[in-house]
Amino acid sequence: MRNTMKKARLFITILTGVLLFTACAAFCRAEGSGVFLPLTEAQNTVEAGSNGENVIKSTESVASAVDFDHVLDSYVPKKDHYNFYFTYKTVHAWWDAVALGMEEAQRQFLEKGITVTYEYMAPQGASAEDQTRRLLAAEERDYDVIGVDVADEEIISPILDKMVDAGTKVMTFSSSDAAEGCKRIAYVGNTHNYQDGADLTEALCERLGYRGKVAILVGSVGAPCHEDRAKGAKDTIAKYKDMEIVAMEYDMDSVDLAYELTQKILKDCPDLDGIICCNMSNPVGAARAITETDSHAVIVGMDHDQEALRYLNDGVIYCLGVQDCYSIGFDTLQIAVKIADGNLPGELFPEKTDEITTVIYQNDAALMLELLYGDVA
Numbered sequence: 301m302r303n304t305m306k307k308a309r310l311f312i313t314i315l316t317g318v319l320l321f322t323a324c325a326a327f328c329r330a331e332g333s334g335v336f337l338p339l340t341e342a343q344n345t346v347e348a349g350s351n352g353e354n355v356i357k358s359t360e361s362v363a364s365a366v367d368f369d370h371v372l373d374s375y376v377p378k379k380d381h382y383n384f385y386f387t388y389k390t391v392h393a394w395w396d397a398v399a400l401g402m403e404e405a406q407r408q409f410l411e412k413g414i415t416v417t418y419e420y421m422a423p424q425g426a427s428a429e430d431q432t433r434r435l436l437a438a439e440e441r442d443y444d445v446i447g448v449d450v451a452d453e454e455i456i457s458p459i460l461d462k463m464v465d466a467g468t469k470v471m472t473f474s475s476s477d478a479a480e481g482c483k484r485i486a487y488v489g490n491t492h493n494y495q496d497g498a499d500l501t502e503a504l505c506e507r508l509g510y511r512g513k514v515a516i517l518v519g520s521v522g523a524p525c526h527e528d529r530a531k532g533a534k535d536t537i538a539k540y541k542d543m544e545i546v547a548m549e550y551d552m553d554s555v556d557l558a559y560e561l562t563q564k565i566l567k568d569c570p571d572l573d574g575i576i577c578c579n580m581s582n583p584v585g586a587a588r589a590i591t592e593t594d595s596h597a598v599i600v601g602m603d604h605d606q607e608a609l610r611y612l613n614d615g616v617i618y619c620l621g622v623q624d625c626y627s628i629g630f631d632t633l634q635i636a637v638k639i640a641d642g643n644l645p646g647e648l649f650p651e652k653t654d655e656i657t658t659v660i661y662q663n664d665a666a667l668m669l670e671l672l673y674g675d676v677a
Contacts, residue, residue: 364656368404370401372405375648380413381414381416382416383416383443385419386420386449386632387420387431387435387438388474389431389476389553390553391423392422392553394475395474401625402418426553432456432459445471447632448470448472451476457478469639471484471485471486473488474632475490475493477491477524486652488652488653490623490628493529494532496532497530497536499621499659500576500619504598508573508598512542513546513571514537514572514573514576515548515572515576516530516545517562517579519582534548549561551585553581555584556585558582563592566590566595566597572595574598575599580601583600586601598618600619602621602622604622604625606675609669613665615662622657622658622659622660623656624656628655631653
């Protein structure tokens with residue numbers, strides 16, 4: 301059985317080289333191969349810009365976007381060993397970041413004499429059918445809790461209902477909950493994907509002066525988080541009579557496909573003014589396509605991909621909505637232990653644990669790159 305230690309190791313290595321942490325605010329991970337530098341207070345630094353003018357870089361947004369400083373609460377687990385199964389949409393750096401939070405919770409439980417083991421598995425490409433097979437296979441094994449980041453709520457939610465009816469303890473986590481009314485016990489993750497899509501689109505509309513042609517890159521068909529963000533985007537565009545959606549495409553969480561789709565959109569609509577990207581992959585694909593053309597289309601999108609942050613720093617991407625993946629992972633594992641012990645939502649944990657999304661701009665990019673990747677822009 302493997303846990304996230306092996307899966308996250310590649311992601312961990314990119315964190316080396318981050319500034320040495322201060323004793324009062326930072327901590328080293330058990331693997332010792334990376335250093336996290338929490339930003340506990342808002343600060344400002346002033347640097348010389350390329351034109352010789354001073355540029356103010358605020359860390360307030362960055363500090364709210366990533367929170368590595370977590371400690372297990374006072375709950376006393378009933379057992380000294382737990383075994384979980386988690387499956388999610390697709391192998392991707394976003395879920396590797398979630399895995400780091402899980403790993404830290406696992407380490408803290410171990411310090412208390414409690415061993416938590418878990419499988420953390422996903423397909424190479426998002427697939428509700430593949431996720432169905434994984435869930436049904438996991439149900440046949442002796443896991444304390446099964447957790448899933450829902451690939452398609454219409455297909456997966458009834459399966460979760462049947463699993464719960466059969467006595468399996470099921471939770472959802474990460475970016476996508478099950479359908480309203482599903483019997484899953486609890487959800488930990490983003491509860492405001494619609495609003496994220498609306499917020500990013502509002503920023504784009506303001507940047508364009510509430511006038512222009514835009515395209516939407518959605519992500520995976522049926523994925524609640526992607527579909528909800530796209531709906532938030534569409535509803536926001538509909539508020540402004542001089543804004544028009546000229547294309548909406550599904551890139552299936554693939555950078556390469558997002559790149560190809562953006563190329564096609566630009567060919568069909570060379571005067572495109574903006575692109576709304578609803579997952580972590582498509583801002584990268586869109587930005588690659590934009591930089592190869594004379595297009596001045598403004599890109600807004602999701603999350604903390606290193607390449608996307610570099611495009612943000614360069615001004616190719618206008619803003620990114622960064623989800624706190626580390627907190628999602630940490631809280632997921634801690635709540636899974638409580639669910640395994642037979643607890644239901646209430647005083648110990650809510651039915652939905654809401655994790656934050658922070659919109660960051662060009663002035664935040666260099667600090668975010670340094671914090672997450674040791675990348676001094």
